[in-house]
Amino acid sequence: MLDDNVVFKVVTYGSPEYIAATALRQAVLRTPLGLTFQPEELAQEKDHIHVVGLQGSDMLATASLVPEGEYCKMQRVAVKENLRGSGLGSQMVKFCEAYAKSEGFEWIYCHARDSAVNFYLKNQYTTEGDYFEKCTIPHILMKKFLR
Numbered sequence: 001m002l003d004d005n006v007v008f009k010v011v012t013y014g015s016p017e018y019i020a021a022t023a024l025r026q027a028v029l030r031t032p033l034g035l036t037f038q039p040e041e042l043a044q045e046k047d048h049i050h051v052v053g054l055q056g057s058d059m060l061a062t063a064s065l066v067p068e069g070e071y072c073k074m075q076r077v078a079v080k081e082n083l084r085g086s087g088l089g090s091q092m093v094k095f096c097e098a099y100a101k102s103e104g105f106e107w108i109y110c111h112a113r114d115s116a117v118n119f120y121l122k123n124q125y126t127t128e129g130d131y132f133e134k135c136t137i138p139h140i141l142m143k144k145f146l147r
Contacts, residue, residue: 006060006088008095011050021052021062021078028078033136051099053079053092061092065100065108071143072105077116093123101146109143117142 011017026037045064053061060080066073074096079089100108111134112120117127125142132139 006053006055006091008051008053008061008092010099011052013046013048013050017052017054017059018050020059021050024059024062024080025076025078028081029076030135035135049099051092051096053088053095061088063092063096065096067103067105070106072100072103072108074100074108074110077110089119090123097144097146106147107143107145109141111139112142114138114140 011021022037022042030036049065049067051063051065052059060083061078063077064075066075074093077089077093079092097108110120110125111132112125112127114131114137117140120142121127123144125144128141128143130140
C-alpha cells in the first residue's frame with residue numbers, strides 16, 4: 001500500500017539500492033517481453049543518474065537519467081506492478097524533472113512505450129515523430145520543456 005512515506009532520491013551505480021532498482025526494472029520492463037538486461041548494457045549505466053522511490057527499504061519505483069547536452073533522457077522508468085495508477089509514477093517523474101532542471105537541463109525526453117503514452121501526456125509531455133521499434137515493441141519520442 002502506498003502512503004506518504006515514499007522517499008525519492010538519487011542512488012549510486014552499483015549500490016544495493018541500484019541493484020534493487022535493476023531487479024525492479026528487469027521484472028517490470030524486460031521479463032514480460034522475454035528479455036534480460038545484459039551485463040554490458042548495465043555497465044553503460046555507470047555515468048547515468050539513478051533515481052529510486054522507496055518506502056522504508058521497499059523499492060517501489062525507479063528511473064535513470066542520461067545527460068545529453070541541454071537534454072536529459074529519462075529511461076527505464078518502472079513502478080511496482082501493484083502500485084500502477086496510484087500516482088507514484090507521476091511523483092517519480094516530477095522528481096526526475098525537478099532534478100534535471102536543478103542540474104541545468106532545458107529539456108527532458110523519453111522513448112515511451114505505446115502503452116505509456118497516455119501516462120506521459122497526462123504529465124505534460126508531447127510526442128514527436130513517428131513510432132519506432134525498441135525491445136520488440138512500439139515506442140515514440142516524448143519530451144517536455146523544463147524552463
